[in-house]
Amino acid sequence: MLACGHSRERKAYDLARITTSQGEIIILLHDQTPRHKASFIKLAQSGYFDSLTFNRVIDNFVAQGGCPDTPEGFAGSPYLLDPEFVPELRHIYGAVGAGRDNNPQMRSAGCQFYIVQNREGLHRLDDKYTVFGQVIKGMDVVDRIVKLPTDSLDAPLQPVTMKISIFKLDSAEIENLSRE
Secondary structure (H helix, E strand, O other): OOOOOOOOOOOOEEEEEEEEOOEEEEEEEOOOOHHHHHHHHHHHHOOHHHHOEEEEEEOOOEEEEOOOOEOOEOOOOOOEEOOOOOOOOOOOOOEEEEOOOOOOOOOEEOOOEEEEOOOOOOHHHOOOOOEEEEEEEOHHHHHHHHOOOEOOOOOEOOOOEEEEEEEEEOHHHHHHHHHO
């Protein structure tokens, strides 16, 4: 408590912990994409992702999971989200984006997400797919996942399970976590 009676509150940021069969990934969820962030948090807190896997992994591209990618589009997605393109949020190494099919409105599947694994980034996806998070710890895990043997549809031969939980940290705690 400060002498003048005001408390100094630290801003708490939303993070996601993805526990996989290959290790743990920590993602900072961006405030600039409120619909995508809220959707991811809601699905994670409901346990939606806990029975799913990273179903498409391509070295030097992405690790993708959350719902099946089918010829009909995202038939398994609970809903679609309007795009939230933010000029400051680019497809850099470790960016977390929302998957979508080729719908003309560029609406994202409510459940599918990918992590950019290309170290140069995937800037051809900027302003075409919504970036709603950034890996701050665990890119070594993503790098391992995309190198696993896959079938002809890029699905890992050994399923990479996931369990996602949401937690909050302030900026100092995030800084310490990313240094560990």
